[in-house]
Amino acid sequence: MGKRLVSLLADASYDVFALVHSMPSDEDRHYFSNKRITVREVDLLTFDPSSLPQGVTGVISLAQSAYFRDFPERSKEVFQVNVVANLQLLDWAVRSGVKRFVLASSGGIYGGKRGVQFQETDDFQTNSPLGFYLGSKFCSEIILQNYRQLFDCAVTVRPFFIYGPGQRSDMFIARIINSVRDGRPITLQGPDGLRVNPVYVDDAAVAFARALEVNGNKTINVAGPDVLSLRSVAEGAGLHLGRPPLFEAVQGEPVDYVADITIARQVLKLEPRPFAVGLTETLGSK
Numbered sequence: 289m290g291k292r293l294v295s296l297l298a299d300a301s302y303d304v305f306a307l308v309h310s311m312p313s314d315e316d317r318h319y320f321s322n323k324r325i326t327v328r329e330v331d332l333l334t335f336d337p338s339s340l341p342q343g344v345t346g347v348i349s350l351a352q353s354a355y356f357r358d359f360p361e362r363s364k365e366v367f368q369v370n371v372v373a374n375l376q377l378l379d380w381a382v383r384s385g386v387k388r389f390v391l392a393s394s395g396g397i398y399g400g401k402r403g404v405q406f407q408e409t410d411d412f413q414t415n416s417p418l419g420f421y422l423g424s425k426f427c428s429e430i431i432l433q434n435y436r437q438l439f440d441c442a443v444t445v446r447p448f449f450i451y452g453p454g455q456r457s458d459m460f461i462a463r464i465i466n467s468v469r470d471g472r473p474i475t476l477q478g479p480d481g482l483r484v485n486p487v488y489v490d491d492a493a494v495a496f497a498r499a500l501e502v503n504g505n506k507t508i509n510v511a512g513p514d515v516l517s518l519r520s521v522a523e524g525a526g527l528h529l530g531r532p533p534l535f536e537a538v539q540g541e542p543v544d545y546v547a548d549i550t551i552a553r554q555v556l557k558l559e560p561r562p563f564a565v566g567l568t569e570t571l572g573s574k
Contacts (some may be wrong), residue, residue, distance in 0.1 A: 289350065289450055289452075289489050289492050289493050289496075290306075290308075290350050291312065291316050291319040291320070292319065292489060292490060292493040293348065293350070293493040293496050293497060294306045294319060294320060294325055295319040295320070295322065295325075296493050296494065296497050297497055297500075298322035298324040298325050299322065300497065301324070302324065303324045303326075304322075304324055304325045304326070305326050305328070305340070305341055305344065306320065306325055306326065306327045306328070307328055307330040308327055308328070308329055308330070309329070309330070309331065309332070309354075310329060311327065311329055312327065315454075332351060332353075332368065332369045332373040333365060333368050333369065335373050335376055337376050337377060337379075337380035338380070340380060340384075342384065344381075344384060344386050345386065345387055345388060346386065346387065346388035346389070346390070346441070346500050347377060347381050347386055347388070347389050347390070348390040348392075348496055348499075348500060349373075349374055349377055349389070349390070349391050349392060350392045350496075351369050351370055351373050351374055351377075351392070351428075352369070352370065352392070353365055353366040353368075353369035353370055353421075353424075356370075356421040357421070357458070359419070359420040359421070360420070363420055366420060366421060366424055367424055367427075370421070370424035370425060370427075370428060371424050371427045371428050371431070374391065374428045374431060374432070375428075375431050377389075378431065378432065378435045381439075382435065382438050382439075386439070387439055387440040387441065388439060388440060388441035388442075388500055389432070389435070389439050389441065389442050389443075390441075390443045390444075390445060390496060390499045390500055391428060391429070391432050391442075391443070391444045391445065392445055392447065392496070393425045393426075393428065393429050393444050393445065393446045393447075394421075394422060394425045394446060394447065395446045395447060395448035395449070395509060395510075395511065395545060395547050396418070396419075396422045396425075396545065397412060397418060397422050397425055397426045397429070397446065398410060398412065398545070399412070399416055399418060399543075400482065400543025400544060400545050401543055401544060402541065402542065402543050402544055403544065404544065404546070405515075405546045405547060405548040406509065406545075406546065406547050406548060407509075407548045407550075408446070408507045408508065408509055408548075408551055412426070429444050429507075432444060436505045437505075439505075440503060440504075441499075441500065441501075441502050441503055441504065441505075442504075442505045442506075443499040443500075443502050443505070443506045443507070443508060444506070444507045444508070445495060445496060445499055445508050445510055446507065446508065446509050446510065446547070447487060447492050447495075447510045447511070448484065448485060448486060448487060448509065448510065448511035448512075448545060448546075448547045449461060449484050449485075449486035449487065449511070449545070450486070450487055450488075450489050450492045451486050451487075451488065451489065451566065451570060452488055452489030452490065452566065452569070452570050453489075453569065453570050455489070455570075460484075460486070461486055461521065461570075464518070464521055464522050464525060465525045465529075465570070465571070467522070467533070468522055468525045468526050468529055468531060468533045469525075469529055469531065471531070471534060472534070473534040473535060473536040474518065474522050474533055474534065474535055474536065475535075475536045475537075475538045476518060476519060476535050476536070476537055476538065476542075477538055477539070477540040477541060477542040478540075478541060478542045479519070480517035480518065480519040480520070480542075481517055481518030481519055481542050482517070482518050482542040482543055482544055482545065483515055483516065483517050483518075483542070483544040483545075483546055484515070484516060484518075484521075484544070484545050484546060485511040485512045485513070485514055485515045485516065485546050485547060485549075485563075486511070486512050486516070486521075486563065486566075487510055487511045487512045487560050488512065488560060488561050488563075488565075488566035488569070488570075491510075491512070491558065491560040491561060491566075492510055494556075494558065495508070495510040495552060495556050495558050496510075498556040498557065498558070499556060502555060502556070506551070506555060508551050508552050508555060508556065509547035509548060509549055509551065509552060510547075510549070510552050510556075510558070510560075511546075511547035511549050511552075511560070512560045512561075512562070512563055512566070513549070513559075513560055513561075513562060513563075514562055514563040514564075515546050516563055518542075519535065521563075522535070524563070524564065524567055525567065525571070528567060528568065528571045529571065
C-alpha cells in the first residue's frame with residue numbers, strides 16, 4: 289500500500305519524503321516517478337530520525353516488520369520496527385513542529401468475535417492473547433494516545449485485511465487466491481469459516497491520505513463494504529480462476545473479523561469498492 293499512498297499524495301500536490309526499506313524495483317519505479325517524491329532507504333532497526341528533513345507538516349507511519357510471523361525468534365526486531373521506531377518518529381515530530389500524525393494499526397487488535405461488527409469504541413480483551421505482532425500494534429496505539437494532544441491531527445487507522453495486485457503471497461487474501469490456483473485445500477471451521485470485510489489496497493491508500501487532513505484525534509476502522517465468509521472468498525477466486533476451490537473441514541468454531549466502517553464513511557468520505565470489483569482488479573493483473 290505504501291507505494292500507492294506515496295504516488296497518491298504526490299499527485300495531490302504534497303511534497304513527499306518517502307522512507308523505504310529498500311529502493312523501488314523496476315516494476316514499482318513508476319509509483320515514485322513524480323518529482324515531488326524524495327526516496328530515502330532506511331532500516332528502522334537502526335533508525336536515526338535526526339537525519340529527517342525540516343519543515344515536515346505531517347507524518348504517516350506504516351511501520352511494519354517483515355518478520356511479524358517469526359515469534360519468538362525475531363520478536364526484538366518486530367518490537368523495534370513496530371513500536372520503538374514509531375516512538376522515535378513521534379518524539380522527532382513533536383520536537384520538529386509537525387502538526388499531523390497518522391498511525392497504521394490493525395483491525396486484528398480487537399480479537400476475533402462471532403456475529404459482531406467491531407466499532408472503534410469497543411473495549412479490548414487485554415487478558416486474552418493477541419499474538420506478539422498485534423500486541424506490538426496495540427503498544428503503538430497506546431504510545432500515540434499519550435502524544436495526541438501535541439498534534440492538530442492524531443489519527444489511528446485500523447485496516448482490515450488489505451488486498452490487491454502484487455501482494456505478498458503470505459498475506460490473507462493472497463494465500464486464499466494462491467491456494468485455489470494451486471489446488472491446495474482451504475481449511476474451514478464450521479460450514480463456511482470465519483467472516484471478514486477486506487479492503488482493496490487503493491481504497492486503503494485513499495483512507496490514509498484523507499486521514500492526514502482530519503482535525504482532532506480519531507481512531508478509524510478501514511474495511512470493505514462486503515462481509516464475506518472464507519468459503520465465499522475462495523469461491524469468488526475460483527470463479528475468476530476457472531478452478532473450484534478445495535475445502536477441508538477442521539474442528540472448532542470460527543470467529544469473525546468484521547469492521548463497522550461508519551466513521552470511515554462519515555469522516556474520510558470513504559466509499560470502498562465491492563469485493564467482487566476489487567477481486568477482478570486483483571486477478572486481472574496476474
